[in-house]
Amino acid sequence: MSKTKSKKIKAFAPATVANVACGFDVLGFAIHGLGDYVTASFSDEPGLRITSINGDEGRLPKEAEKNTAGLAVLSLLEKVDEAKKTGIELQIEKKMPLGSGLGSSAASSAAAVVAVNELLGNPFTTNELLPFAVQGELAASGTAHADNVAAALIGGFILVKTHNPPDVISLNTPEKLHCTVIHPGIEIQTKNSRKILRKQVSLEKAVTQWGNLGSLVAGLYTNDYDLIGRSLHDEIIEPVRAVLIPGFSEMQQAALDHGALGCSISGSGPSLFALSTSQEQAEEIGKAMGVVLQSIGLEYDLHISKINTAGASIV
Incomplete structure (x- = not known):
């Protein structure tokens, strides 16, 4: 050869x-x-x-x-x-x-x-x-x-x-953004999580979602962390998929209570992500979300990262 x-x-x-x-x-x-x-x-x-x-x-x-x-x-x-x-x-x-x-x-x-x-x-x-x-x-x-x-x-x-x-x-990509990702010890296949999604949504929810998407993009370009946080809300997909993830609501609230700009499902789940503005904050958010999973007997992996450009x- x-x-x-x-x-x-x-x-x-x-x-x-x-x-x-x-x-x-x-x-x-x-x-x-x-x-x-x-x-x-x-x-x-x-x-x-x-x-x-x-x-x-x-x-x-x-x-x-x-x-x-x-x-x-x-x-x-x-x-x-x-x-x-x-x-x-x-x-x-x-x-x-x-x-x-x-x-x-x-x-x-x-x-x-x-x-x-x-x-x-x-x-x-x-x-x-x-x-x-x-x-x-x-x-x-x-x-x-x-x-x-x-x-x-x-x-x-x-x-x-x-x-x-x-x-x-x-x-x-705003310079200060940090991401906390917590992966509960369960698995969700993308094909299955797509099957449960609704084919139709209300006009009201769609308009709210468009507004959030547009303002999130605006927040990224203007480095407006408050606007990013006010935009990280999912009206359509998260409510359906959240039922597949044990402790979802409690983890999301724990993240917000510890300073997260926002917290939602990563892809089709079961991982959750939270955005924040410092390494220290990202770590505190991860600890708080981990406590929730520990309380319901689930193991988890935790990853703290800046955005990979x-x-x-x-x-």
């Missing part, structure tokens, strides 16, 4: 918080400390193969067409003529829990397309990789939505104008 054939590229993509309360399927941001690694290398055997998956407890499929990372890479390879007959192998390292509401599938998809793009000599820009990474979400949730995967790929806060084709806008990268 030649030197080129023996080359290996390893990429990392971070965990993400999607929806951000009032922005169902259109808002997301990336965090530090959690994420997935994907290593891409050439193979003498044509086609795409996933040779190993670590950290998934044997639950994820290795068939490329059924795997989020595999599906994303397959869509990329279709657009590169010289790569269609090339053999490529992927090794996936899951460094975050499955079904946590932190964009596990999106991190794998984003890391995979970044690694393979580098392996092929970077035929695409980061933004051009987004449609391929979005295709990976089909394997996870049955819908190609871009809120998690765009945040994982690009970093920072993102707004999804359209999903098909993905049209994504990077938003301003880097996104996916080559290791």
Whole structure:
């Protein structure tokens, strides 16, 4: 095997918080400390193969067409003529829990397309990789939505104008923002949490939600933390999904009582996120939310992070 054939590229993509309360399927941001690694290398055997998956407890499929990372890479390879007959192998390292509401599938998809793009000599820009990474979400949730995967790929806060084709806008990230994420020791599958959502909402609730979304974007751009806090309210999705998360209302109230700007469900849950303006405050919020879960006998993981503005990268 030649030197080129023996080359290996390893990429990392971070965990993400999607929806951000009032922005169902259109808002997301990336965090530090959690994420997935994907290593891409050439193979003498044509086609795409996933040779190993670590950290998934044997639950994820290795068939490329059924795997989020595999599906994303397959869509990329279709657009590169010289790569269609090339053999490529992927090794996936899951460094975050499955079904946590932190964009596990999106991190794998984003890391995979970044690694393979580098392996092929970077035929695409980061933004051009987004449609391929979005295709990976089909394997996870049955819908190609871009809120998690765009945040994982690009970093920072993102707004999804359209999903098909993905049209994504990077938003301003206020410097002081810190995120507390608490992950109760239960699992919620995105496909299942989408099934319980109502197909129709009242005009009154929709108007309130539009106002919150618009004012949240305004708060991000003007670094107005009070406005951000007044905007982090979900009229439509949170009331439905909250019933799936033990202690949700108590955790949310504990976060607000300890200075959180706002607190809601991360993605489809069961993780909750809270935003605040300092590391110390974020830690106090996490402790208070943890007390609630301890009182009902649930174990949990806690993560404190500033907003990750880097996104996916080559290791």
